[in-house]
Amino acid sequence: MLKLHEGEKVIVAFHRHWIVIASKMTMVILLxxxxxxFLIFLPLFNLPDLLLPLxxxxxxxYLLTVTFIAFVLWFDYYLDIWIVTxxxxxxxxxxxxxxxxxxxFMLSKIQDVTVEIPSFLATILRYxxxxxxxxxxxxxxxRDIPDVDRVKNVxxxxxxxxxxxx
Amino acid sequence: xxxxxxxxxxxxxxxxxxxxxxxxWHYRKYSLPKDPARRVIGPFLxxxxxxxxxxxxxxxxxxxxxLLTLAPTLVPTLxxxx
Numbered sequence: 591m592l593k594l595h596e597g598e599k600v601i602v603a604f605h606r607h608w609i610v611i612a613s614k615m616t617m618v619i620l621l622x623x624x625x626x627x628f629l630i631f632l633p634l635f636n637l638p639d640l641l642l643p644l645x646x647x648x649x650x651x652y653l654l655t656v657t658f659i660a661f662v663l664w665f666d667y668y669l670d671i672w673i674v675t676x677x678x679x680x681x682x683x684x685x686x687x688x689x690x691x692x693x694x695f696m697l698s699k700i701q702d703v704t705v706e707i708p709s710f711l712a713t714i715l716r717y718x719x720x721x722x723x724x725x726x727x728x729x730x731x732x733r734d735i736p737d738v739d740r741v742k743n744v745x746x747x748x749x750x751x752x753x754x755x756x
Numbered sequence: 757x758x759x760x761x762x763x764x765x766x767x768x769x770x771x772x773x774x775x776x777x778x779x780x781w782h783y784r785k786y787s788l789p790k791d792p793a794r795r796v797i798g799p800f801l802x803x804x805x806x807x808x809x810x811x812x813x814x815x816x817x818x819x820x821x822x823l824l825t826l827a828p829t830l831v832p833t834l835x836x837x838x
Contacts, residue, residue: 603788640826643817650811651768657807658772661800665779668796669786687775688782 595677602744603673607717607736611667618660625652662687672732674741676748679722681730697745698752699724705742757820765815769808776804 594600629649637645669684679700681693702723712718718738722745723729735741780797787794 603791640819640822643814643819644823647811647814647818650807650814654772654804654807654811657800657803658776661776661779661796664796664800665783669783671788673788682786687779690786 594675598675598677601674601676601748602741603671604735604737604741605671606667606734607715609711609715609717610734611664614663614667615660618656618663621656621659622653625649625656672735672741674745674748676751679730679745681732693730695722695724695728695730697749699726700745700749701725703742703745703749705738707738757824758816758818761815761818761820765812769812772804772808776801 632645665687666684669682669690671682673680673682676697678697679695681695683691685691700722702721704721704723705718706721707713707718716738717734717736720732720735720738720741721729722732783797
């Protein structure tokens with residue numbers, strides 16, 4: 591996936607903070623819980639015995655579908671990735687199942703790096719947003735990054751190596 | 757009727773497998789090697805396989821012909837009685 595130039599090396603690569611996938615998985619937990627409640631309260635429905643095998647068959651198909659949904663959610667989370675090398679920042683964003691967008695920003699063109707900690711939860715869990723502005727007025731925002739201050743320091747450190755103080 | 761149900765079921769499983777295979781190919785092409793998050797793939801495939809096998813087995817326990825014959829009489833049973 592990643593083709594590095596000669597002399598280029600990966601300094602750090604990161605996904606979004608785990609809180610992002612955890613909050614998406616609450617939907618999966620809800621779906622599984624509803625299935626569990628249905629199973630627990632199944633005797634109250636007084637279904638004919640003839641229907642029970644069909645109910646269990648459909649239940650396994652339901653679990654299979656929920657498993658697939660969980661995998662797609664994880665897949666979308668996992669393939670959002672930022673890679674900082676000693677030359678550039680690569681921003682890869684997965685949009686949906688098969689659509690993805692990849693951008694590259696040369697470190698030498700970066701002018702501003704801004705860190706935002708958006709909420710109390712973000713302060714506790716140590717994640718935040720990273721905004722990078724380049725000379726060409728292009729910018730990108732990496733949201734929900736774990737240990738965002740460390741990432742900022744890594745980027746600034748690499749920029750200083752490329753552009754020593756004049 | 758069982759054969760028809762099996763056909764529908766297998767079609768569903770084939771489509772499911774094809775989509776999952778496409779996602780896995782996409783993931784292998786674009787993921788970073790040695791990324792610990794890759795460990796999710798194994799359990800997902802295992803759970804999917806178990807559920808696919810279980811559902812296929814359960815399919816043969818469903819009395820499809822009887823259900824088709826008795827379907828009109830079963831509908832009032834499914835509607836909750838006051």
